[in-house]
Amino acid sequence: MEMNVLYNVPHAFALSDLISTYFFLLGVGGGCSLLSIWATLTGKTDYKPLAKLGAIAVVTLFSFAPTLLIIDLGQPLRFWFLMVRGNITSPLTWGSFFLSAYPLFASLYIIFLFLGKTKIYKPLAVVLLPIAIGYVTYIGFIVSMAISTSAWNTPIMPIYFASAAMVSAIALMTMVGIARHWIMTRKWSAEQRQSDFNIIIKLTRFASLFLLLNLFFVFTQQVYMRFSSEWAATAAELMLKGKLGLNFGVFSVLLGTIIPLLVVAIPKVNKQLVLLFITMFFAEVGIFVMRFAITVGTQHMPIM
Amino acid sequence: MSKTSKRYAMVVDLRKCTGCHTCSVACKAENDVPPAVWRNWVKIMEKGTYPDVRIYSLPVQCNNCENAVCVKVCPTKASYKRDDGIVMIDPHKCVGCKYCMAACPYQVRYLNPVRKYAQKCYFCAHRLEQGLLPACVEACPSGAMTFGDLNDPASDVARLLINNPTSVLKPESGTKPQVFYIGLDKDIADPLKGVDLDYYIEHAKDALEGVYLL
Numbered sequence: 001m002e003m004n005v006l007y008n009v010p011h012a013f014a015l016s017d018l019i020s021t022y023f024f025l026l027g028v029g030g031g032c033s034l035l036s037i038w039a040t041l042t043g044k045t046d047y048k049p050l051a052k053l054g055a056i057a058v059v060t061l062f063s064f065a066p067t068l069l070i071i072d073l074g075q076p077l078r079f080w081f082l083m084v085r086g087n088i089t090s091p092l093t094w095g096s097f098f099l100s101a102y103p104l105f106a107s108l109y110i111i112f113l114f115l116g117k118t119k120i121y122k123p124l125a126v127v128l129l130p131i132a133i134g135y136v137t138y139i140g141f142i143v144s145m146a147i148s149t150s151a152w153n154t155p156i157m158p159i160y161f162a163s164a165a166m167v168s169a170i171a172l173m174t175m176v177g178i179a180r181h182w183i184m185t186r187k188w189s190a191e192q193r194q195s196d197f198n199i200i201i202k203l204t205r206f207a208s209l210f211l212l213l214n215l216f217f218v219f220t221q222q223v224y225m226r227f228s229s230e231w232a233a234t235a236a237e238l239m240l241k242g243k244l245g246l247n248f249g250v251f252s253v254l255l256g257t258i259i260p261l262l263v264v265a266i267p268k269v270n271k272q273l274v275l276l277f278i279t280m281f282f283a284e285v286g287i288f289v290m291r292f293a294i295t296v297g298t299q300h301m302p303i304m
Numbered sequence: 305m306s307k308t309s310k311r312y313a314m315v316v317d318l319r320k321c322t323g324c325h326t327c328s329v330a331c332k333a334e335n336d337v338p339p340a341v342w343r344n345w346v347k348i349m350e351k352g353t354y355p356d357v358r359i360y361s362l363p364v365q366c367n368n369c370e371n372a373v374c375v376k377v378c379p380t381k382a383s384y385k386r387d388d389g390i391v392m393i394d395p396h397k398c399v400g401c402k403y404c405m406a407a408c409p410y411q412v413r414y415l416n417p418v419r420k421y422a423q424k425c426y427f428c429a430h431r432l433e434q435g436l437l438p439a440c441v442e443a444c445p446s447g448a449m450t451f452g453d454l455n456d457p458a459s460d461v462a463r464l465l466i467n468n469p470t471s472v473l474k475p476e477s478g479t480k481p482q483v484f485y486i487g488l489d490k491d492i493a494d495p496l497k498g499v500d501l502d503y504y505i506e507h508a509k510d511a512l513e514g515v516y517l518l
Contacts, residue, residue, distance in 0.1 A: 001351060001352060001353065002350075002351070002352065002353050003349060003350070003351045003491055003497050003498035004349065004350050004351075004498050005347065005348070005349050005497075005498040005499055006348045006349060006350055006359075007346065007347065007348040008345075008347045008348075009342050009345045011411035012341075012402075012405060012411075012414055012415065014402040014403070014405035014406035015402070015406055072401075072402075073399050073400050073401055074398070074399065074400015074401075074402070074415050074416075074420035074421055074422075075398065075399050075400045075420055075421060078398075078399040078400075079399065081380045081397065081399050082379050082380065082399060082401075085379070085380040085381055085397060086379070087376075087377075087378055087379055087380065087381050089376045089377070090376065090377045090378060090379040090403070091377070092377070092379035092401060092403055093379045096379065142403070145373075145376075145377060145407065146377070146403070146406040146407045147373055147407060147409050147477055148405075148406060148407060148408055148409045148411065149406070152406075229476070230496065231495065231496060234496055234501065238501075238505065242502065242505060242506075243505075243506075244505070300504070300505040301495075301505070302495040302496065302499055302501075302504055303409065303410070303411040303495055304347065304364055304410060304411050304473075304495055
């Protein structure tokens with residue numbers, strides 16, 4: 001039977017490009033702090049530069065990421081309402097808590113890390129750990145609890161977004177680490193250079209673990225959506241075809257996840273710094289595109 | 305909610321709806337709704353093959369859900385539910401984060417392009433206080449819309465619900481809508497039916513931006 005909608009109204013896009021960029025930057029910053037905390041708590045001296053590098057990235061990203069969130073508000077001057085008027089069932093309130101607690105503990109941690117006060121920054125790292133985990137997962141809860149869009153309303157979103165945050169953070173750290181290796185280690189001894197090189201290689205191994213997790217989450221999301229409802233199945237298809245398919249399927253999954261995984265897996269190739277740099281750049285772009293495709297792209301589905 | 309309190313609901317008899325859009329116009333005029341946004345609108349669909357073609361219409365508005373997801377996710381408690389079941393938005397508390405819009409499965413909320421806070425249908429609560437009916441109900445020329453107190457067994461809405469099979473939009477969302485439809489065709493209630501999806505996806509945002517540019 002033929003059916004045609006003759007009149008309907010377009011629905012507003014609730015989550016904008018600014019929000020997807022915010023999600024990306026917040027993920028990178030939160031992931032960097034998790035990486036820095038991990039490097040601190042493992043206690044290996046090799047990882048000390050890594051911890052410091054992560055800390056610098058945290059400061060840089062946190063200094064402007066929340067600005068995007070505030071600009072996107074209809075009433076930007078009321079942003080402080082989010083801090084003082086809580087609603088325990090809203091993930092934005094959880095986020096306000098993490099956004100308030102995170103800079104406080106992260107800055108204390110970073111100050112003492114750079115001062116080298118081990119007895120202070122290690123306990124701070126323990127306190128910062130759950131806050132940083134909340135910081136990178138709450139954005140996943142935001143999309144997961146929005147039932148209007150079937151691509152968002154899946155239970156894997158918080159952990160998927162957290163895993164994506166780790167990939168973006170490790171990719172950034174690896175790129176900065178490689179650039180640092182090229183620029184700053186020229187006058188170092190061969191042993192020091194090798195040690196620095198080993199850290200970069202370990203980072204890429206670490207990245208591959210989260211890239212694999214990401215691939216698993218993409219698969220899980222697709223399976224879940226295709227078997228939950230016709231509407232969700234259509235949204236799942238939408239994510240892999242057309243313009244969104246080009247963004248999500250090609251840039252995020254193929255170039256941003258599968259290719260980096262292959263490069264890290266192939267012996268000898270996985271020690272070419274130039275190739276690793278390019279690969280990690282792809283992974284970084286892949287996560288940005290994934291955030292955009294999921295938060296903005298899937299809103300193209302009709303709702304009513 | 306105690307049994308003595310009011311519980312407002314609306315019943316739309318789609319067998320009577322002619323798709324004339326009077327409800328949308330009345331709402332726009334009553335609530336000063338800016339161009340390019342709607343508190344209620346009528347979705348119209350043609351269905352069938354010539355010569356057996358029929359036009360279906362579906363007035364859509366906020367369902368003032370019993371289990372309102374917009375209230376749950378509002379970070380500042382600007383969205384709240386009154387004892388009579390109407391979901392309200394406090395404009396002084398709304399920060400315009402648009403999360404309620406993202407959460408609502410019926411796309412019935414919008415950010416006022418001028419005032420920059422969320423708005424939606426609230427069954428013309430200001431008119432109810434004066435003993436009047438919502439503007440759309442009063443304007444409907446075919447009497448398709450009925451509004452009243454579900455807790456009053458003598459009310460028209462209660463009698464319509466008792467005497468007719470009714471449906472709600474997207475019952476699978478678990479939101480327990482308080483707008484009930486008599487004679488709801490499942491295809492018009494389905495967002496994927498009657499839509500050229502590729503065309504829609506291609507132009508969804510452009511159409512919206514185009515309308516805003518006007």
